[in-house]
Amino acid sequence: MTFTAIDAWWWPYLFILVAGWLATDFWRFLGVYLGGRISEDSQLIVLVRCIATALVAAVIANLVLFPSGALAATPPLLRAAAGLTGFAAYLASGKSVPVGIVAGEAVLGAGLLLA
């Protein structure tokens, strides 16, 4: 039952609705329903945040190390170097997201121009 499992126009939309919409709006609606009954600082919420952060980080690392399309044609070492430089620039600039993004993209761009 993968995204391309059924060859019908509606299957990808159903896939997105179930795996995307249902899986996210369920939590939003639960949040409204629960109202003030859970605290931002409870240990359960810390665990939830840890798993969510790790999941997104796993996707990010896979996108850098095993990309598809145009990024796949670039050297893996260059991508890793660009990511690390961008992250270092982000920390050095007092956690500025734009500075981090621009620095990472600059390293990637410079590497591609020189290659």
Add this chain to the structure above:
Amino acid sequence: MQHVELARSGREERRAVWFRRGVLAAFSIPGLILVSAFVGFAGLARDAGLTLAQAVFMTGVVWALPGKVVLVGAILSGNGLPAAALAVALSSVRLAPMVVALTPEMRTPRTPAWVLYALSHFVAVTSWVLAMQQFRHVPRSMRTTYYAGLGATLVLVNMGVVAVVFAIAGRLPPAVSAALFFLTPMYFLTSLWGSARERAGQVAMVLGLVLGPVFHLLLPEFDLLAAGLVAGLAAFAIHLSAARRGGV
């Protein structure tokens, strides 16, 4: 009679003003950063083999970017529907406490429940941060109106951004496309670190970065779930043992 009519039209005018202010609040630095992230997402979705309509549809119905990136990651890995849904759900649990924090800020005794449920769909990091910052300058009775303007604008603008970028991405030189696809990892690599509330979040991020590729090679069908659960639980265990040693 006339008095009541006048009061009503005055209130509606006031609503229009606050709706407009919400719309304008979307055009800000956080809003601009979000647009750059959606530029990257459009490239990512195109690369994963989605059509333009599917990418725009996903932007509208899922909205939160981490959930969408996990969903596209699951599609790229060839995950089945249950594994993909579970991975997206696990990456989106955080929306519940965000909504729990936001809802009391904009609720009045007369706010209908359906308004709160409908508005909760707009909750994602950027609109949430903007709303929590701006709400103290917004009269309580106007906050749902203000948030409707802000949230709807962010969603619609970024659906447009995804459509436009998706349409032109195929005609870009390879180096520009590569830079475009690199926006998503760069955006999350930086913003994820900053949004971590406690040390545990940063530990989880580093472990996830390492375990993602490891499980991609070991368990390609369930790579995201495995990496998220193992890295998240390990970070939480470290957090608990540090709290026990440091506190009490």
